[in-house]
Amino acid sequence: xxxxxxxxxxxxxxxxxxxxxxxxxxxxxxxxxxxxxxxxxxxxxxxxxxxxxxxxxxxxxxxxxxxxxxxxxxxxxxxxxxxxxxxxxxxxxxxxxxxxxxxxxxxxxxxxxxxxxxxxxxxxxxxxxxxxxxxxxxxxxxxxxxxxxxxxxxxxxxxxxxxxxxxxxxxxxxxxxxxxxxxxxxxxxxxxxxxxxxxxxxxxxxxxxxxxxxxxxxxxxxxxxxxxxxxxxxxxxxxxxxxxxxxxxxxxxxxxxxxxxxxxxxxxxxxxxxxxxxxxxxxxxxxxxxxxxxxx
Amino acid sequence: xxxxxxxxxxxxxxxxxxxxxxxxxxxxxxxxxxxxxxxxxxxxxxxxxxxxxxxxxxxxxxxxxxxxxxxxxxxxxxxxxxxxxxxxxxxxxxxxxxxxxxxxxxxxxxxxxxxxxxxxxxxxxxxxxxxxxxxxxxxxxxxxxxxxxxxxxxxxxxxxxxxxxxxxxxxxxxxxxxxxxxxxxxxxxxxxxxxxxxxxxxxxxxxxxxxxxxxxxxxxxxxxxxxxxxxxxxxxxxxxxxxxxxxxxxxxxxxxxxxxxxxxxxxxxxxxxxxxxxxxxxxxxxxxxxxxxxx
Numbered sequence: 189x190x191x192x193x194x195x196x197x198x199x200x201x202x203x204x205x206x207x208x209x210x211x212x213x214x215x216x217x218x219x220x221x222x223x224x225x226x227x228x229x230x231x232x233x234x235x236x237x238x239x240x241x242x243x244x245x246x247x248x249x250x251x252x253x254x255x256x257x258x259x260x261x262x263x264x265x266x267x268x269x270x271x272x273x274x275x276x277x278x279x280x281x282x283x284x285x286x287x288x289x290x291x292x293x294x295x296x297x298x299x300x301x302x303x304x305x306x307x308x309x310x311x312x313x314x315x316x317x318x319x320x321x322x323x324x325x326x327x328x329x330x331x332x333x334x335x336x337x338x339x340x341x342x343x344x345x346x347x348x349x350x351x352x353x354x355x356x357x358x359x360x361x362x363x364x365x366x367x368x369x370x371x372x373x374x375x376x377x378x379x380x381x382x383x384x385x386x387x388x389x390x391x392x393x394x395x396x397x398x399x400x401x402x403x404x405x406x407x408x409x410x411x412x413x414x415x416x417x418x419x420x421x422x423x424x425x426x427x428x429x430x431x432x433x434x435x436x437x438x439x440x441x442x443x444x445x446x447x448x449x450x451x452x453x454x455x456x457x458x459x460x461x462x463x464x465x466x467x468x469x470x471x472x473x474x475x476x477x478x479x480x481x482x483x484x
Numbered sequence: 485x486x487x488x489x490x491x492x493x494x495x496x497x498x499x500x501x502x503x504x505x506x507x508x509x510x511x512x513x514x515x516x517x518x519x520x521x522x523x524x525x526x527x528x529x530x531x532x533x534x535x536x537x538x539x540x541x542x543x544x545x546x547x548x549x550x551x552x553x554x555x556x557x558x559x560x561x562x563x564x565x566x567x568x569x570x571x572x573x574x575x576x577x578x579x580x581x582x583x584x585x586x587x588x589x590x591x592x593x594x595x596x597x598x599x600x601x602x603x604x605x606x607x608x609x610x611x612x613x614x615x616x617x618x619x620x621x622x623x624x625x626x627x628x629x630x631x632x633x634x635x636x637x638x639x640x641x642x643x644x645x646x647x648x649x650x651x652x653x654x655x656x657x658x659x660x661x662x663x664x665x666x667x668x669x670x671x672x673x674x675x676x677x678x679x680x681x682x683x684x685x686x687x688x689x690x691x692x693x694x695x696x697x698x699x700x701x702x703x704x705x706x707x708x709x710x711x712x713x714x715x716x717x718x719x720x721x722x723x724x725x726x727x728x729x730x731x732x733x734x735x736x737x738x739x740x741x742x743x744x745x746x747x748x749x750x751x752x753x754x755x756x757x758x759x760x761x762x763x764x765x766x767x768x769x770x771x772x773x774x775x776x777x778x779x
Contacts, residue, residue, distance in 0.1 A: 222569055273758050279569045280516050281757050284703070287696050288753030295746035303739060404692070408580060411573050419570075458588040465577030472570055473562055 192320040194441045198433040200326045200395070203333035206429035208388035208406060209413040210340060210422055211381025217357035217420030218377050221282040225266065226385055227403030227410060228293040233259040233386025234393035234402055235297055238306055248310070252390055256383040263382030264375050271378075272371075290403070298400040305397040308390075329391045336387060337426060340380070344422065349376055357420065405461075409436070412464040416471045418481025427479060432467055439463045488729075490613050494681060496714075496721045497616035501674035503702045503713035504623045505667040511708040511767070512631065513663045514643030516568045519559070519575030520698050522582050523668040525690040526551045527675020532599035532685035533592055541605075548672045555582075556668035557661065564657040580692060587687040598686025602679050616677050620714065623670055627710050630666075632770070639663055693746065700753045708767030715765060720749070 212226045233255050240251035266289065274282055312325035344350040352373045355363040364370045389402060399405075409432060417428025440460060445453030455463075471478060502520060509515040530548035534541065559578055563571050586592060593599045606612045630636045639659050641649040646656050679685050697720070705716025724745055731741040756763065 222573060270754060270758070277757070277761075279567075280572070281761060283516075283569055283572065284696075284699060285754055285757045287699070288750040288757070291693060291696060291750035291753070292747050295743040295750065298743045299740060299747075408577055411577075415570075415573070456588045458584055461577075462581045462584050465574075465581050468577060469562060469574055472566055472574065476565065476570070 190319060192318065194434075194437045196320055196322050196326070198430070198437045200322075200329055201437070202430040202433035203330045204388050204392050204395070205406065205409055205413050205433060206426040207333045207336055207391070208385050209410050209417070209425035209429050210337070211384040212410055213414045213417065213420060213422050213425035214353070214357075214377055215381050216414065217422070218353070218360075218374060219271070219282070221279040221286070222411065224283065224286040224407065225289040225293065226286075226381065227405075227407040228290045229259050229263055229382050229385035229403070230389030230392070230406055231297055231398075231400065231403040232262060232293065232389070234308075234389035234398050235301060235306075236386070237390045237393065238301070238308060238398055241308060242306075248308075252387075255390060256386040259386035260379040260382035263378040263385075267375060267378045272374075294400050294403065301398075301400065303400055305399050307397050308394050310394045325394060329395065332387070332391065336384065340384070340422075343380075349373070353377060408461045408468075409464040412468040412471075415468050416478055418478025421478065421480040424478055424480030431479070432464060435467055436460050436463045487609075488725075490609050492722060492725050494609070494613040494616055495725060496718045497613065497620045498674050498677050498681070499698065499701065499717040499721055500620045500714045501616075501623055501670050501677070502698045503705065503717045504620070504627055504710055505670035505674070506698055506702050507708065507710055507713040508627050508630070508670070509663055509667040511702065511713070512627075512636065512643065513639040513660060514568065515563065515660060515663065515667075516572040517575050517667070518572040518692075518695060519577070519579035520671060520695040521690040521692065522555060522559070522575070522579035523552055523671035524675040524678070524694075525579070525582055525586070526555055526668075527672035527677075528679040528685045528689070529586060529593055529675070530672070531602055531676050531679035532594070535602045536593045536599045544676060548676050549669060552668040552672035553665055556664040559668075560657075560661045560664045563660050563664075576692065576695075579690065579695065583687050583690050586690075593685065596687060598684060598688075600684050602683045602685065604683060605680050612681060619673060619677070624710055624714065626666075631710065635659070635662075637772075696753070697749055700749050700756075703756045703761070703763055704752060706763030706765035706767060707761075709763070709765045712763055712765035712767075716763065720752075723748070 208226075208230055211229070212223065215223050215226065236255035236258055237248075237251050240246045240254055241248050244251075246254070270285065270289065271282070274285060277285075310325055312323040314321060314323050344353065352363065352368045353376070355366070355368055356370050356373045356377075360370055363373070388406070392402065392406070413428040413432045414425050415428070416431050417424030417426070440455050440457055440463070443452050443454055445451050502524060505523070506517060506520055509517045527548045530551060531544050534544050534547060559575055562574050566574065587596050589595060604612065606615055630639075638649060638654050641652065641654070642656050642659055649656050649659075678689075682689075701716035701720045702713050703716070704719060705714065706712025727741050727745050728738075730736075731738050
């Protein structure tokens with residue numbers, strides 16, 4: 189595969205992954221545990237869009253925001269119903285809890301929609317510019333994620349809520365003492381991470397297909413992106429997604445055999461997740477705080 | 485009915501080895517292993533690989549134990565530098581990478597098709613059951629002995645406070661490594677037992693969710709309590725096997741019943757963590773009396 193194609197493929201995958209990783213990183217910064225249920229928000233968002241768009245016949249542009257909104261509310265309900273009870277528990281206990289939630293969501297979706305692949309049936313047009321193939325959908329994906337990331341940046345930096353989010357991530361006790369309603373901030377955090385994960389899931393679903401294991405499929409790359417960028421660093425998560433997407437596509441795109449003067453030999457596409465794990469482990473060993481994480 | 489009992493007991497014994505292994509790692513030492521399927525799959529694939537290539541059978545234990553020890557060492561390497569939850573992600577990914585290799589490489593043990601017709605070796609089935617039950621008994625006594633020994637005191641100190649254990653002059657990493665090796669060997673033995681009982685090994689059997697079934701069993705039975713580990717495996721496997729009978733009886737599709745089982749396990753996991761994290765049989769804290777002459 190040539191360099192231009194690798195760049196385009198990486199950019200699209202990084203956009204989808206980045207928008208998912210933002211919420212994951214935000215949650216890690218504020219709650220202090222790796223949320224295994226985050227991948228399921230991706231699945232929920234995509235399947236809600238399927239229900240609204242394909243089953244109920246709503247136009248895609250109306251179905252998507254509604255699906256995002258409901259996924260965000262679903263995340264808030266999870267906090268009210270489950271996670272708010274275990275605020276004082278250890279990170280490991282919360283992580284195990286989130287695994288239980290992920291298991292249930294995935295199984296419920298399998299029961300409701302079946303395990304075979306579903307399609308959002310987006311009629312995308314193919315283009316080819318100097319041997320680099322891409323679709324109009326891929327451009328939409330990149331633009332949509334860029335817009336949402338800028339929106340997130342504005343909320344995070346310019347609004348009172350953003351300030352409260354940053355303060356709570358920094359030092360929850362101090363934030364509480366300064367009169368910040370941390371419970372409210374945490375609820376907003378769940379809402380934001382829910383809608384962003386849903387958006388990522390919808391874009392992934394438009395480009396590929398829906399399966400109940402969609403969330404499980406993004407889980408490992410998502411953890412890797414967030415770790416590479418620095419756990420808890422929201423901007424790091426976006427850069428981490430970009431680095432990881434490039435690493436994955438390069439590792440799979442390079443013809444190692446020809447490079448070393450032998451017969452053409454490439455890594456099988458099935459190893460994409462393996463590369464994510466390697467990036468995760470390498471980061472943890474060499475630079476545990478990630479690219480943008482704080483020391484310690 | 486007798487067949488059902490023998491089958492259930494065999495499966496419970498298999499999973500008891502896994503829960504005892506996890507209890508040793510997490511319950512006693514505090515190692516959050518989210519990749520139990522790695523070691524289980526290593527055992528199963530040791531058998532599958534040997535059968536797939538028609539190699540001599542005596543290679544199976546060498547492959548299983550050798551690969552389990554190597555994997556335990558490799559997985560433990562990052563543990564000395566990582567917080568427990570980071571290390572959990574590494575183990576979680578590790579099991580998936582092993583599964584991906586087995587799925588993508590057709591020359592090891594049949595790739596996605598897997599390896600069929602793995603000989604049972606020990607017949608009839610009650611004898612197979614007895615062998616596994618005996619292995620569980622051995623594992624139980626070994627872990628109980630460790631629990632009460634000086635080694636056990638140190639690993640529990642490591643669990644509660646790594647810095648304290650290091651301050652007491654203990655090499656925390658060396659203890660974690662030894663626990664991981666023993667845990668890996670126990671899980672690999674369960675994997676070999678699985679391969680020769682089910683007689684079919686394919687990557688589908690080692691999905692990450694299986695790891696969390698083992699976690700649910702351990703937390704239900706009682707984290708830190710070896711008897712609890714066996715009890716948890718017994719309760720959940722009895723439920724699990726019964727649902728398969730219900731599926732046959734009612735004619736409901738197998739995958740729907742399978743998903744309901746996952747929902748029940750997930751719910752149980754959530755409720756346990758929220759309301760009874762110590763499980764049915766809580767860990768019995770050992771109280772040591774100080775005798776001056778013991779030093």
